[in-house]
Amino acid sequence: MSLGNYGIASAQADDLVHELPPVQVEGGGRPQGKTPPASRRAAKPVAADNRILVYPAASPEPASSGVATGVKGPQNMASALTVSGDQLNARPFTRPGEALEAVPGLIVTQHSGEGKANQYFLRGYNLDHGTDLAIYVDDVPVNMRTHAHGQGYADLNWLIPETIGAMDVRKGPYFADEGDFASVGSVRIGLIDRVEKGLAQVTVGSFGYRRLLGMDSAKVGDGALLVAGELGTYNGPWTNPDDVRKLNALVRYSQGTATDGVSITSMAYANRWNSTDQVPQRAITSGLLDRFGSEDPTDGGNTNRFALSGRIAQSDDLGSWKANAYVVKSQLDLFNNFTYYLSDPVLGDQFHQHDDRLMAGANISRTLNGLFAGLPMQTTFGLQSRYDAVDLALTNTFQRSILSNVRSDKVAEGSVGIYAENTVRWTDWLRTTVGWRGDYYAADVTSLFNPSNSGRVDAALGSPKFRMVLGPFNQTELFLGAGYGMHSNDARGATTIEDPSDPATKLSPSPLLVRTRGAEVGVRSRIVPGLDTSLSLFILDQDSEILFSGDAGDTEATRASRRYGFEWTNHYRPRPWIDIDADLAMTRARFRGYDGDQAAVYASIAGFPETQIGNALGNYIPNAPAMIASAGITLGERTGWFGSARWRYIGSSPLTEDNAFRSQPTSIVNARLGYRAENGWRLQFDVLNLFNARANQIAYAYGSLLKTDTLYNLCAAKAAPAAVCANGVMDYVLHPMEPLAIRVTMAGSF
Numbered sequence: 001m002s003l004g005n006y007g008i009a010s011a012q013a014d015d016l017v018h019e020l021p022p023v024q025v026e027g028g029g030r031p032q033g034k035t036p037p038a039s040r041r042a043a044k045p046v047a048a049d050n051r052i053l054v055y056p057a058a059s060p061e062p063a064s065s066g067v068a069t070g071v072k073g074p075q076n077m078a079s080a081l082t083v084s085g086d087q088l089n090a091r092p093f094t095r096p097g098e099a100l101e102a103v104p105g106l107i108v109t110q111h112s113g114e115g116k117a118n119q120y121f122l123r124g125y126n127l128d129h130g131t132d133l134a135i136y137v138d139d140v141p142v143n144m145r146t147h148a149h150g151q152g153y154a155d156l157n158w159l160i161p162e163t164i165g166a167m168d169v170r171k172g173p174y175f176a177d178e179g180d181f182a183s184v185g186s187v188r189i190g191l192i193d194r195v196e197k198g199l200a201q202v203t204v205g206s207f208g209y210r211r212l213l214g215m216d217s218a219k220v221g222d223g224a225l226l227v228a229g230e231l232g233t234y235n236g237p238w239t240n241p242d243d244v245r246k247l248n249a250l251v252r253y254s255q256g257t258a259t260d261g262v263s264i265t266s267m268a269y270a271n272r273w274n275s276t277d278q279v280p281q282r283a284i285t286s287g288l289l290d291r292f293g294s295e296d297p298t299d300g301g302n303t304n305r306f307a308l309s310g311r312i313a314q315s316d317d318l319g320s321w322k323a324n325a326y327v328v329k330s331q332l333d334l335f336n337n338f339t340y341y342l343s344d345p346v347l348g349d350q351f352h353q354h355d356d357r358l359m360a361g362a363n364i365s366r367t368l369n370g371l372f373a374g375l376p377m378q379t380t381f382g383l384q385s386r387y388d389a390v391d392l393a394l395t396n397t398f399q400r401s402i403l404s405n406v407r408s409d410k411v412a413e414g415s416v417g418i419y420a421e422n423t424v425r426w427t428d429w430l431r432t433t434v435g436w437r438g439d440y441y442a443a444d445v446t447s448l449f450n451p452s453n454s455g456r457v458d459a460a461l462g463s464p465k466f467r468m469v470l471g472p473f474n475q476t477e478l479f480l481g482a483g484y485g486m487h488s489n490d491a492r493g494a495t496t497i498e499d500p501s502d503p504a505t506k507l508s509p510s511p512l513l514v515r516t517r518g519a520e521v522g523v524r525s526r527i528v529p530g531l532d533t534s535l536s537l538f539i540l541d542q543d544s545e546i547l548f549s550g551d552a553g554d555t556e557a558t559r560a561s562r563r564y565g566f567e568w569t570n571h572y573r574p575r576p577w578i579d580i581d582a583d584l585a586m587t588r589a590r591f592r593g594y595d596g597d598q599a600a601v602y603a604s605i606a607g608f609p610e611t612q613i614g615n616a617l618g619n620y621i622p623n624a625p626a627m628i629a630s631a632g633i634t635l636g637e638r639t640g641w642f643g644s645a646r647w648r649y650i651g652s653s654p655l656t657e658d659n660a661f662r663s664q665p666t667s668i669v670n671a672r673l674g675y676r677a678e679n680g681w682r683l684q685f686d687v688l689n690l691f692n693a694r695a696n697q698i699a700y701a702y703g704s705l706l707k708t709d710t711l712y713n714l715c716a717a718k719a720a721p722a723a724v725c726a727n728g729v730m731d732y733v734l735h736p737m738e739p740l741a742i743r744v745t746m747a748g749s750f
Contacts, residue, residue, distance in 0.1 A: 076433065076469045078479045078522025079104075079171040079536040079567060085164035085192065090579075090634050090644055092670040092686040094738070097156040100135075100187060103169050104569040105585035105628050107650050111698045111735040113275025114234055114244045115303055116334065117155040119698055121650065123171065123184050123538065124563040124587030126623030130154025131546045132487055132516075134182035137189045138265055139363070140309050140326040141386065143181045146411050146443070146491045148355035148392050149334055151546055152181050158269035158305050160230050160248055162199070162215060165192040171567075172538060173485025173518045176419040176435030176465050177365070177382055183485040183516040183540065193217075193254035193263065194224035197680060197749040205686075205743030208235035216750075223255030223262075237738050238276040239290055240297040246271045259315045259322075265308070272302035277336055280704055281732040288708055291736050295706075296337040296350055298399040305330040319378070323364040331356045335400050339704040342728045345716055347398040351406070354393040361386035376425045384417040392492070394500075405449060407500040413443040413491050421465070429473065435465035435483075441512055443491035450503060455495035459512040461486045476525035479536075485516040489546070489557055510557040514544045532571045539564040545591065545621065561621060563589040579634040589624035591657065598657065604723035610711065614701055614730040618658035623700070627651030636676075644672040645690075661701035661732060668693050668737065680749025685742065692740040699735075703728030 083102045093099060097118035098108045107121040117129040127133045131152035135142040137159060147153040170178065171185040178186050198216035203209070215228040230248035235241035247270045254263035276294040283289040309326035337350040365382035390413070394406040421435035440460040447453035463484040471477035494512040499505035522536035545561045565587030572580040598617055605611045629649040636642025647669045655661040669691055674684035705712050705728045715725035 076467055076479060077481050078524045078534040081169050083167045085166055088164055088167060089161055091646055092644060092672040094688050096159045096161055099161050102167065103187060104583035105567050107628055109697045112277050113242050113273040113300055115157055115271040115273040115301055117153050121625055124565060124589035124624045125184050132181055132184040134178060134186040138191045138309055139311060139324045140307060145388060145488050146390055146413055148353040151490050157271060158248055160228055160250060162213065163191050163228055163250060165190045172481055172520050173516055174465050174467050174481035174483040176421040176437045179417045179439055180488050183487055194226055199747060199749060201745060201747035203743055203745040206741035207237050208233060209743055223253055226252040237292050239293045240274055240276055242273050244273045259313050259320050262312045264310045267307040269305040274300035277338060278700060278733045278735040281734055283706060295340050296348060299335050299337055301334040303332040319367040319369045321366045325362040328359040335397060339728065340706055341712060342705040350397045352395045352397045356391040358389045372424055379422045382419045387414040408448040409492055410446040411443060411491050415439060415441045429471055431469050433467040437463045439486060441488060445491055445495040450498060450500060452498050453496045457494040457512050461513050461515060475527055476523060479522040482519040486513050488513055493557060517541045530573050534569045536567045559595060560592045562592055563587055577635060577637045582631040585628045587626060589621045591619040591621055605727055608724045610729050611724050611727045614656040614658060614660040616658035620654035620657050620659045622655050623653055625650050625653040639676050639678050642674050642676060646670050655699060655701035663699040666695040682747040684745040688741045689737060689739060693737065695737045697735045697737050700733045701730060702733060703730050705729060
């Protein structure tokens with residue numbers, strides 16, 4: 001493993017100091033003379049750096065390289081890192097989104113079918129489907145704002161893992177070029193531009209898993225044309241098969257280098273599936289449902305995504321500039337039933353969420369290298385813009401047939417962000433970065449069924465940023481970061497003043513933009529030969545939390561919150577063919593302030609313990625994990641035998657604000673064994689959930705009703721208070737983890 005991937009963020013790897021004299025830490029921490037600017041060094045892919053192994057352990061075939069849109073190197077924070085695509089693909093994982101688990105402290109899971117966005121957990125956050133974790137692929141934002149299913153919805157099922165060139169990771173609101181959804185962190189995935197050899201791959205596995213992958217590139221003019229395609233099916237262990245049918249395609253033309261090049265990328269994706277959503281624990285323990293059964297077998301969905309993007313970058317004597325633009329057309333239809341018979345005791349509570357979106361945007365930045373009082377300095381200015389035109393609908397359904405309309409909206413939402421960042425190297429051991437970001441958002445909401453919920457809303461926030469790096473001292477650097485950030489809320493929530501289901505009920509609009517604040521101090525060291533280790537202490541405040549709402553299947557804005565904790569990350573490479581990593585993250589997460597609405601709810605359901613439990617006042621944040629840990633080992637070289645084993649753990653977390661319900665900890669091990677021949681052929685065996693852990697992908701606790709509940713009959717006879725019947729029976733609601741599964745891959749290069 002290279003220093004540039006997991007080790008010390010030396011100036012040679014730091015993209016903020018193109019012209020600044022680098023500090024070479026491997027030679028004992030003293031300057032070794034001026035290195036040519038990064039803009040002149042970027043003509044070679046990162047694997048050409050003489051400190052980086054060209055072929056990481058157990059890297060997939062064929063070897064690939066990406067130059068025209070390579071992601072940035074490690075940033076100057078202890079928690080930042082860059083992971084290569086080879087390292088990502090050396091890990092056994094169940095679904096594409098789990099590639100992100102290479103981010104220390106990040107857990108990726110699923111509570112529904114395989115076409116729906118994953119659930120993300122990081123730094124004590126249940127990020128739901130992407131809120132407060134900004135994800136980009138090839139500089140195109142993945143998070144969807146004002147989305148039918150949840151704010152920040154980030155679906156990565158269209159990502160082909162083998163096309164990942166590298167993944168750049170940042171955490172915290174300390175970076176001026178990071179805006180919406182990036183308060184907890186950001187993940188920027190860069191794509192490869194070409195492959196050295198074509199790839200044909202087939203995978204078969206348990207529970208009807210089938211995958212075909214083909215990828216090849218060719219020289220076209222002065223550039224390279226890359227083509228990749230994927231077909232996939234999967235049923236899962238569910239009583240009602242998922243029946244996933246997925247199609248993916250990518251065509252990409254690139255030319256030049258990371259700082260003097262251009263790329264154009266097109267993508268197409270379509271998927272349809274059934275889903276076994278989370279089910280109440282009482283239905284499993286009573287024998288009403290099998291552990292892998294479904295309360296509503298008609299749940300599921302379909303989605304598609306078509307994207308076109310381009311990027312250009314150039315360097316000159318003054319510095320460099322880059323720009324990109326994109327347009328994405330996507331559609332999603334989801335059918336879910338999370339509360340069963342709580343709202344409709346006859347036909348059930350299935351609902352349909354529809355999102356039809358056109359998203360377009362463009363970004364440009366200019367970096368200038370210069371001097372300040374004789375000291376090396378670099379200044380970057382940038383402009384970012386985005387526009388979403390969205391058709392949204394929420395309907396009540398029965399077996400995917402519409403029963404009634406709840407709301408239908410047309411939303412036009414645009415934003416402009418400007419930023420500036422200045423880095424000065426004051427001495428060989430001190431550099432500082434000061435930045436500022438301004439964001440302006442405006443949205444027009446047209447509510448087709450209730451004009452009172454229509455309106456125009458806008459908001460603006462300014463966010464100062466600061467970072468400082470001290471060192472290296474004996475191959476060790478100290479880091480400090482602090483700054484303000486923000487996240488946007490659903491534009492409909494900012495204009496809604498009447499409950500769509502009951503216009504007589506008045507509502508208070510949510511703010512369109514929400515302030516966040518954070519700080520972090522860290523240390524990163526390589527004192528021990530072969531070991532890169534870092535420790536970060538962080539705190540993050542939010543003026544408003546966004547949480548999953550089980551009864552609505554959506555997210556809602558709640559109280560302010562505070563989280564603080566630490567992350568300890570270790571990467572050890574004792575031999576070229578042995579790669580070991582271990583990470584630990586601990587967080588304390590609590591709401592702040594008094595929740596008067598919850599106090600009123602608790603009082604209104606007194607006398608019914610099965611309803612009242614879990615609804616008492618409290619400051620615990622539901623689904624905020626206090627502990628996340630992972631460890632893994634990867635063995636192997638360019639050819640011959642290779643293998644990998646990975647363990648990941650997510651600790652118990654509160655599921656209700658009063659901590660009356662808590663999830664069980666989850667521990668799982670995945671493993672891989674394979675052989676790679678000199679002619680490029682590869683045979684690979686993946687074992688998922690190696691020890692067949694009987695655990696849950698995710699757990700919630702909220703109120704619902706089943707026809708077998710005593711309360712169901714009381715409510716049907718109107719023998720219980722309306723507030724009690726509206727809440728239902730509080731219970732654990734679970735989505736089980738898939739049992740042990742085997743997948744066999746045969747791949748050939750040509």
